[in-house]
Each structure stands twice: as C-alpha cells, then as structure tokens.
Amino acid sequence: MINLETFSSSLPARVRIVEVGPRDGLQNEAATVSVADRINLIERLAKCGLTTIEAGSFVSPNWIPQMAESETVFAGLQREPGVSYTALTPNLKGFKRALSAGVDEIAVFSAASETFSQRNTNCSIAQSLTRFEEVFIAAQQHNIPVRGYVSCVLACPYEGDVAPEKVASLTQTLLQMGCYEVSLGDTIGVGSPLKVARLLDKCLQQALPQQLAVHFHNTYGQALANILTALQMGISTLDSSVAGLGGCPYAVGASGNAATEDVVYQLQGMGIETGIDLQELIAVSHWISNTLGHPPRSQLALATQPRTDRDEQQP
Amino acid sequence: MINLETFSSSLPARVRIVEVGPRDGLQNEAATVSVADRINLIERLAKCGLTTIEAGSFVSPNWIPQMAESETVFAGLQREPGVSYTALTPNLKGFKRALSAGVDEIAVFSAASETFSQRNTNCSIAQSLTRFEEVFIAAQQHNIPVRGYVSCVLACPYEGDVAPEKVASLTQTLLQMGCYEVSLGDTIGVGSPLKVARLLDKCLQQALPQQLAVHFHNTYGQALANILTALQMGISTLDSSVAGLGGCPYAVGASGNAATEDVVYQLQGMGIETGIDLQELIAVSHWISNTLGHPPRSQLALATQPRTDRDEQQP
Numbered sequence: 001m002i003n004l005e006t007f008s009s010s011l012p013a014r015v016r017i018v019e020v021g022p023r024d025g026l027q028n029e030a031a032t033v034s035v036a037d038r039i040n041l042i043e044r045l046a047k048c049g050l051t052t053i054e055a056g057s058f059v060s061p062n063w064i065p066q067m068a069e070s071e072t073v074f075a076g077l078q079r080e081p082g083v084s085y086t087a088l089t090p091n092l093k094g095f096k097r098a099l100s101a102g103v104d105e106i107a108v109f110s111a112a113s114e115t116f117s118q119r120n121t122n123c124s125i126a127q128s129l130t131r132f133e134e135v136f137i138a139a140q141q142h143n144i145p146v147r148g149y150v151s152c153v154l155a156c157p158y159e160g161d162v163a164p165e166k167v168a169s170l171t172q173t174l175l176q177m178g179c180y181e182v183s184l185g186d187t188i189g190v191g192s193p194l195k196v197a198r199l200l201d202k203c204l205q206q207a208l209p210q211q212l213a214v215h216f217h218n219t220y221g222q223a224l225a226n227i228l229t230a231l232q233m234g235i236s237t238l239d240s241s242v243a244g245l246g247g248c249p250y251a252v253g254a255s256g257n258a259a260t261e262d263v264v265y266q267l268q269g270m271g272i273e274t275g276i277d278l279q280e281l282i283a284v285s286h287w288i289s290n291t292l293g294h295p296p297r298s299q300l301a302l303a304t305q306p307r308t309d310r311d312e313q314q315p
Numbered sequence: 316m317i318n319l320e321t322f323s324s325s326l327p328a329r330v331r332i333v334e335v336g337p338r339d340g341l342q343n344e345a346a347t348v349s350v351a352d353r354i355n356l357i358e359r360l361a362k363c364g365l366t367t368i369e370a371g372s373f374v375s376p377n378w379i380p381q382m383a384e385s386e387t388v389f390a391g392l393q394r395e396p397g398v399s400y401t402a403l404t405p406n407l408k409g410f411k412r413a414l415s416a417g418v419d420e421i422a423v424f425s426a427a428s429e430t431f432s433q434r435n436t437n438c439s440i441a442q443s444l445t446r447f448e449e450v451f452i453a454a455q456q457h458n459i460p461v462r463g464y465v466s467c468v469l470a471c472p473y474e475g476d477v478a479p480e481k482v483a484s485l486t487q488t489l490l491q492m493g494c495y496e497v498s499l500g501d502t503i504g505v506g507s508p509l510k511v512a513r514l515l516d517k518c519l520q521q522a523l524p525q526q527l528a529v530h531f532h533n534t535y536g537q538a539l540a541n542i543l544t545a546l547q548m549g550i551s552t553l554d555s556s557v558a559g560l561g562g563c564p565y566a567v568g569a570s571g572n573a574a575t576e577d578v579v580y581q582l583q584g585m586g587i588e589t590g591i592d593l594q595e596l597i598a599v600s601h602w603i604s605n606t607l608g609h610p611p612r613s614q615l616a617l618a619t620q621p622r623t624d625r626d627e628q629q630p
Contacts, residue, residue: 001524001548001549003548004516006321007508007512007547010316010317011509192584193543194322194323194326194584197323198319201319218614219614220577220580220614220615220618221577221615222539222577222584224536224539224540225540225542228508228544232322233322234316259536262537265536266508266536266540269505269506269509269537270508270510299534299536300535303504
C-alpha cells in the first residue's frame with residue numbers, strides 16, 4: 001500500500017506529449033486522408049500547444065500509401081515557432097528526402113521481437129541496426145536529432161511475451177548509436193501496469209528516465225493505467241494520437257493509440273502541466289474523425305461533443 | 316518516482332469484484348431488458364465466477380421501469396452456491412420486498428452532494444440517513460448485510476467539485492450505522508488518479524481499507540487508471556459492470572461503468588486473483604450488448620470478438 005504523499009510525489013510536474021496522430025495514427029487508418037487535410041491536422045495540433053508532432057514518413061509509398069507525398073505535406077506546412085515537426089526515416093534514402101523536406105527531427109523504427117522485425121521490415125533486428133548506422137552518421141552531420149522506436153516491448157503478435165531484458169538491451173544500443181530518446185511501444189496493446197513497471201525497471205538500468213518515452217495502445221483499455229505507471233516510475237514523455245487515431249492490425253475491431261485528449265485530461269486532472277488547450281484538441285479530434293468517417297476513438301471526444309453536434313441531437 | 320518493488324508490493328494479491336451490471340448497469344440503459352434476459356444475465360455472470368452480483372432494485376417501478384419485477388427476477392434465479400445476490404433498497408418498504416424475494420445482501424444509496432441528493436432522491440443527505448435507520452434495524456434483525464453507496468464522491472453535476480472531507484464523514488456515518496462496506500462512486504466519471512488518491516487518503520482516516528470499495532465510470536476514460544490508484548492505496552473491492560453497461564445521464568454519448576472484462580484483464584495481467592473466467596465473461600458481454608442493441612462499451616469485447624462474428628467479418 002502506498003500513501004498519498006508517495007503517490008503524489010511520484011508524479012512529474014510537467015509532461016511532454018509526442019503527437020503521433022498524423023503519422024502513426026493516419027498510417028494505420030483504413031481511409032487515406034488528402035495532403036491538404038494532413039497539413040490542416042498538423043497545423044491545428046500545433047495550435048493546440050503540441051510541441052512535437054510526427055508529421056510524416058519517408059518510406060516507399062508502395063509500402064505505406066497513407067504516408068505518400070510527405071514532402072508535399074512538409075512543404076505546405078505553416079510552421080509554429082517552438083514546434084518540432086518530425087518524420088520516420090527507415091534508411092539513408094528516406095533521411096535525405098526528410099532532410100530536403102526540412103524535418104526538425106527524425107525517427108528510426110526497430111522491434112524487440114525477431115519475428116516481428118522480419119515480417120514488418122523484412123530484416124533481422126541486427127540488420128535493421130546496421131541499416132541505421134549511416135542514418136545516424138548523416139543525422140549527426142546535419143545536426144538532426146534522432147528518436148528511436150522500439151515496438152513489441154511487452155509482447156509480439158507472433159512470439160508472445162517479450163523479455164524486458166531484450167528491450168533494455170536494444171534501448172541501450174539505440175542510445176549508444178545516437179538516439180536522444182527511445183520510445184517504448186506496446187504495439188499490440190496487451191500490456192498491463194505491473195508488466196510496464198517490470199519493463200521500465202529493466203530499461204532504467206540502461207537509460208535515464210529523460211531518455212525514455214512510452215507509447216501505449218488502448219486495444220484492451222489499459223493505455224491510461226499504463227501511462228500512470230510510467231509517470232510513477234519517472235517517465236515524463238508520452239506518445240499519443242489525437243482521437244486515438246490508428247488501428248491495431250493485429251486485433252479485430254480494436255482501437256489504436258492512446259488518445260491524446262484522454263491523456264491530457266488525466267494529466268490536467270492531476271495538475272501536471274502539458275501546455276495543451278484541451279478544448280481545441282477535442283475540436284480537432286471531432287474534425288479529423290469526421291474526415292475519416294468514423295466516431296472518435298477517445299472517451300473524451302465521445303463525452304464532450306461540440307455544441308453544434310449536441311444541438312442537432314437534442315433539438 | 317517509485318521503483319518496481321514499491322509498485323509491485325502496493326498491489327493486493329486478490330480482488331473481489333462487485334458486478335453491478337444487472338442493476339446499476341441495466342437501470343441506466345435506454346432499452347428495457349425482459350425479466351428472462353435479466354435472469355439469464357445474472358446466472359451467466361455467476362457462472363463466470365463473479366461472487367457478488369447486484370441483481371435488482373426494490374424501488375417504485377414508476378421511478379425506474381428497468382428494475383420493475385425484481386421479485387420475479389429473484390424468484391426465477393437458479394442460484395450458485397457461494398454467490399451473494401444483492402439488491403438496492405431505498406426504504407423499509409423496499410427492504411421488506413427484498414427480504415421476501417430472498418436477497419443475500421442489501422444496499423442503501425446516498426450522495427456526498429446536497430443538490431444531487433435533493434434532485435436524485437428528493438430529500439437531503441440527513442433525511443436520507445434518517446430514512447435508512449429503520450432499514451438498518453430490520454436488516455440487522457434478519458442478519459442481512461448492508462452495503463452503502465456514496466455517489467458524487469469526486470464531483471457533482473450540479474455543485475462541481477466535492478470535498479474529500481465530506482465523503483469521508485458520510486462514509487464514517489454509514490459504517491457507524493451498520494454498513495459492512497461503503498462503495499465510493501465517481502458518478503459522473505470526472506475523476507483522475509491524484510483526485511482518487513486524495514479522496515482515499517481522507518476516507519482511510521475514517522475507515523479500514525477492507526471497509527471501502529470504489530465505483531468508477533469510464534466517461535472520460537479514466538476508470539482503469541483510477542482503479543489502479545485505488546489498488547495501490549489498499550482498496551481490494553471494485554465495482555464494475557459487464558460490457559460497461561450503464562450510461563451516464565449527465566454526459567452526452569458517454570460510456571457507463573468501468574467494464575468488468577477490462578478490469579479483469581488489468582488484474583489478471585498483474586497476477587491478481589479474481590476467480591473470474593475472462594473468456595466466458597467476454598461472451599456474456601457480447602450477448603447482453605446484442606440484446607440491448609448496441610456494441611459493448613468495453614475495449615476487451617471490441618478487441619476480442621467471438622469467432623462467429625469474426626468469421627462473418629473476415630470471410
């Protein structure tokens with residue numbers, strides 16, 4: 001049993017949210033959104049106060065049609081000062097495209113499961129790290145910060161449970177290669193709080209809390225409890241996606257990423273600073289969900305429908 | 316920051332779930348379910364391993380038509396040994412009906428907000444306690460345990476924030492009057508973890524952890540994080556509702572109670588014993604949601620559709 005003092009003092013004063021909706025979110029939606037709407041989404045999110053926004057992905061459009069024309073998206077952006085617009089770059093070719101597009105930060109993507117790595121990126125974990133080497137060198141030359149993603153940190157859809165030691169070791173490697181931060185992703189959303197605590201315990205033996213972020217999916221409803229656990233264990237960078245954008249291809253009918261507005265509600269309710277305008281964010285959530293043609297996958301958007309919707313429903 | 320050892324040792328080994336779907340859940344659904352289906356629901360939940368099931372309410376059917384014929388429900392039940400079938404009894408008349416129906420336990424319902432008490436039960440908090448006195452006397456005579464509900468423990472739809480001291484004082488009174496347990500209800504689901512911790516801190520100055528239960532709504536997506544907080548602070552009795560049955564009349568489009576299957580998933584994932592068969596529970600969730608004509612309000616049911624549904628969708 002812990003008391004109020006222990007509970008309260010375990011929480012950070014401020015949290016940085018990495019908004020992944022325009023990339024990780026849209027990439028996993030069935031519908032493809034126009035370039036104009038992708039730009040609109042990113043600009044509106046920046047106006048909400050989000051300071052790190054995953055804005056695109058420089059991969060082959062044959063792989064991920066939802067992320068085609070990321071150059072056009074970056075070229076069309078009205079940028080807000082103080083906001084970092086980031087992109088995924090799987091290899092040097094992608095990095096060069098990202099650099100030309102004017103990204104502020106890049107990300108590389110690895111997995112803690114060998115089978116997932118093979119099936120998702122067609123190479124082993126070791127091969128993916130080798131492939132990243134030239135990306136890190138180029139990024140350093142151009143002074144572009146690199147974020148690392150590790151997927152399947154708690155379980156893999158093919159291999160089942162993943163050992164925390166494996167994740168901690170890969171995290172250490174990515175930091176040594178030059179990542180300023182590693183985001184630990186529960187790709188299939190199966191985690192629950194004690195598993196998150198066990199994972200972070202191992203990772204914090206290899207990394208400082210400020211070098212780690214967590215990336216939860218709400219597939220089984222556990223995202224916010226897992227986030228609370230991460231906060232208590234010293235993590236203060238959270239990935240989330242407006243409207244819970246993004247599905248999980250490995251679970252039928254399941255929701256996607258932790259919804260940014262639900263996360264912000266939790267943080268604000270605990271007096272944790274985020275710098276985010278929640279009402280504006282809810283409006284963005286409704287707009288992008290309408291654009292995609294499905295209801296928002298966030299409790300907050302469902303509970304706080306915009307006045308116009310409400311008036312229509314309750315005449 | 317807390318470490319794994321502190322996190323892990325704060326959790327209970329076993330949790331008792333009070334299933335409120337057949338009463339609190341169905342009572343707040345738009346559709347009215349037949350007596351046969353109410354009986355079927357209760358019997359199936361007992362077969363899942365739930366040991367305390369709120370099975371009905373002995374109030375005027377003019378107030379709550381969904382709970383009409385609770386006598387018939389109790390009379391028709393095939394009871395499982397070791398399961399407590401409970402009912403809400405607002406007054407002596409209700410208690411007598413409940414007693415004749417053969418309930419194992421009764422519950423009385425109060426609110427921590429004066430305005431909510433007036434509007435919901437048409438009397439002040441003090442008047443409701445006076446009204447309960449004869450119920451407690453009668454229950455004691457017949458050796459029937461009494462559970463107390465306190466609603467609006469974090470906020471009231473009319474008054475806003477509710478002071479934890481007010482809840483703690485009412486809890487103490489209910490325990491002194493004879494409740495063996497008081498369930499603290501965040502009726503409008505606005506709570507977030509630190510508020511829950513502050514509330515429990517005050518209540519635990521007046522009550523033992525085993526005299527308290529928590530009752531969260533998932534209106535703003537916070538139910539499971541709030542439950543984690545309660546577990547960490549020593550609470551090991553949780554109210555929840557299969558399929559998240561029950562709306563929240565004070566929030567548009569919002570979901571209802573914490574969904575039992577999502578709660579059980581969290582607990583099982585942390586190695587906490589519940590005695591509940593999760594797969595059976597998910598099947599019940601789908602069945603009752605189909606009966607009500609809407610999708611389940613639980614992430615687990617959405618993510619794990621029964622094979623028949625899945626086959627239809629992915630031919």
